[in-house]
Amino acid sequence: MTKALAPGATIGIVGGGQLGRMLAMAAARLGYHTAVLEPDRNCPAAEVTGLHISAPFDNGKALERFASVSDVVTYEFENVPVSAVRSLNEQLPVYPPPEALEAAQDRLAEKIFLNSAGVSTAPFASVDNDEELARALARFGGRGVLKTRRMGYDGKGQRVFRSATREEVKGCFAHMGGVPLVLEGLMAFEREISVIAARAADGSMVAYDPAENVHRDGILFRSTVPAAISPTTAETAREAAFTILSALGYVGVIGVEFFVMANGTLIANEFAPRVHNSGHWTEAACLVSQFEQHIRAVAGLPLGSTTRHADCVMTNLLGAEQEQATALLAEPDVMLHLYGKAEARPGRKMGHYTRLLPLDGELRHNPAGGSASLQKG
CATH class of the missing domain: 3.40.50.20 (Rossmann fold)
Structure with a gap:
């Protein structure tokens, strides 16, 4: 185009x-x-x-x-x-190109690609039977996260080993479905962050501020912006996202998840070749949301500003939690987004809400009961 x-x-x-x-x-x-x-x-x-x-x-x-x-x-x-x-x-x-989709669909191929692009990941090993799992766990000190290479999301298709025994390994491959697996070393990280970035067909790129993410039962629960990381770590995360975008000849929005280690260095966890749950906050705290950014990119329009006008916390509403909608709408600093799903099953993402805070991180309400002031001081 x-x-x-x-x-x-x-x-x-x-x-x-x-x-x-x-x-x-x-x-x-x-x-x-x-x-x-x-x-x-x-x-x-x-x-x-x-x-x-x-x-x-x-x-x-x-x-x-x-x-x-x-x-x-x-x-x-x-x-x-x-x-x-x-x-x-x-x-x-x-857009994004099929090559990005292909790399993201297979966790082993994804890790190999990231390393080839110069982006660090946890150590990993391909696993196709119990014997290979035992050998890989031995290399990783008995600790690791075993994942299906394909079709896993929101914590599905995963098993964590913290001090694997022979009995734990026995029959594990069959229990995981007898499908190709990958074992990733268990990392002692301080926090999880993600970067939402975009690339246009002309090669121009932009990135939003990193969000700090908290998961529950493998599902994203909350994203907080700004993340509690140094400016250097934040810039390193953005540059890593740009490296991935360029290596793929990407067009559109991408979500890249990282583990932040104690010394501030980053380990890439995975990337999603699409708009991302941890970027939903952008529709409330930025002039141009990740969704508009993606449409701009694939339509050949100029990329938009990623500047925040507020700090914020985005929280997912799972299952019956969408019943909180009326109460949330009564709060002056909250933007609510429900997805229109008919059935509220446990663990199903039914919507999200983003609570805005001033850029200094302190929520202040209008004494008269109106909308919140975003002014400092």
């Missing part, structure tokens, strides 16, 4: 979850139509898009129709068949 999409063009989105929904909303603000390819007839994005093609991602006829109505295609999650994305890319531009 050599020039920006004109208003009225259609951006195709593969996947109709909450990220697809928020991308479609951002596209509409910039004057674009959207089409969504998603098997689930009741997906969150269906309510806000102009066209919902309800079919499997690898359905040939659906892909043909999807390509025929789209001017450019993107995707909202990484568990999409690479073959389908490559098929679309033969007909029209697809």
Whole structure:
């Protein structure tokens, strides 16, 4: 794509979850139509898009129709068949490139790529049976995180070893599904952070301030900005994200997760070739959200400002926690976003809210009961 999409063009989105929904909303603000390819007839994005093609991602006829109505295609999650994305890319531009999707889908390939790009990771080993697991754990001092190489997310498909015994290892490969696995060394880190960054087709790049993340049961619970890290560590994280973007010839928004060690150095955990849960705060605390940033990039528009106008804390609402909505809406400093999902299952992301604070980190309310003041002093 050599020039920006004109208003009225259609951006195709593969996947109709909450990220697809928020991308479609951002596209509409910039004057674009959207089409969504998603098997689930009741997906969150269906309510806000102009066209919902309800079919499997690898359905040939659906892909043909999807390509025929789209001017450019993107995707909202990484568990999409690479073959389908490559098929679309033969007909029209697809951003981020299929190579980014392919690298992110396989945790072993992802670690190899990151190391080849000069980005440090935890030590890792491929595991295809119990014997290989035992040998790898011996190298890592009996400590490690065993993960399925593919299809894992939100803590699924993982097992932690802190002092592995022979009995713990026996039968583990079969218990994990008998699928290819990767063992990662268990790192003694101080905190987890993530960087949301973006790259345009012309090579220009921007990054938001790192967020400090807290997980519960493998699911992101809360992101706080700014993270409690030094300016040097923050800049190192942004530069690592830029290195990854450049190495992939990337176009769009990426989320990169890091472990922060006691000395301030960084170990990359993983990257997501899409907008990211830990970047939802940007819609409340920045002029240009990660969702608009992604649409700008894939549409060939100039990238926007990543400057914050506030400190903030973003919290996910899981399952029945969405019942807090009314109380949250009564707070003057809170922006609430619900995803329109019909069923509130335990652990299911139903929405999120972002509480704004002044840039000095102290929340101050208007004495008259109005909106919060963001002034210092």
